[in-house]
Structures are given as C-alpha cells and as structure tokens.
Amino acid sequence: MPLIHARRYSVLIPAVLIFLSGCSGSSNTPPEVEVQGTVTFDGEPLPQGSIVFDPVDGKGGSSAGGIENGLFVFNSQFGNKKVLISASRDTxxxxxxxxxITESYIPANYNTNTELTAEVKADGExxxxxxxxxK
Structure with a gap:
C-alpha cells in the first residue's frame, strides 16, 4: 500500500471510531422510572383510557400510558407532574x-383543566x- 493511502487510513479509522463511540450507549435523555397505579371513575375501575404525566414546570418531556381495567404502568421522568386522564365511550x-360515534366522558378538571398532580421520585415506589x- 502506498504511503499516502496508509496515512489517509491512519486518520480516517480513529475518526470513525470516535464517531461510532458517540453514537452508541449514552444518550442525552433524562433517566426514567416506572410509575403505576389505579384510576377509578364514580367508584368503578376506569375500563379504558389514557393517562399523561406533564412536567409542572414545563421542563422535560411528557410521558403517557394506557389505562386498562383501572390499571396503568409506564415510564416517566421524575419530578412534579400534572396528570391528565381521558377516556371515551360509544354513544x-x-x-x-x-x-x-364516541364521546369523551371524563370531566375537564381531570384533563384539559386538570387539577391532578403526582410527584415522581427517583427512588422508591x-x-x-x-x-x-x-360531578
């Protein structure tokens, strides 16, 4: 191999390795923890719906999950959250x-004008x- 090609590869290979090491493993997304719980509506488990955890301070990402038979489990970043719950049913x-035709039946004070909050902790349940x- 001519000397000029050897020098080119000696520069190129480390550059590729540095690039690849930056692409694997670590990411800039904040750590998440599992959140779980129950949702009841008028004393009964919510049959189906969705739940969203939004950061109260507006910093960071939102997390969401489905609700089945009153139960939910998903991952969320920690911190204080506004909780939005919604569900629809067949008319x-x-x-x-x-x-x-379906209708949303969860009152606005639990979703668009939510009053619900949760503190997601980095450790613990x-x-x-x-x-x-x-009503």
Missing part, C-alpha cells in the same frame, strides 16, 4: 360511514391512585 350512534368523579 350507541353511528356516523355517515356507519362507524360508531411510584404508585398512584386517582379517584375521579363525574
């Missing part, structure tokens, strides 16, 4: 395409119970 009516009422 028994159909639209022009013969598809079921992050188990929450949300008791929702229609």
């Amino acid at each position: 028994g009516k159909k639209d022009q395409y013969d598809e079921p 992050n188990k929450f119970e949300f008791v929702l009422k229609s």
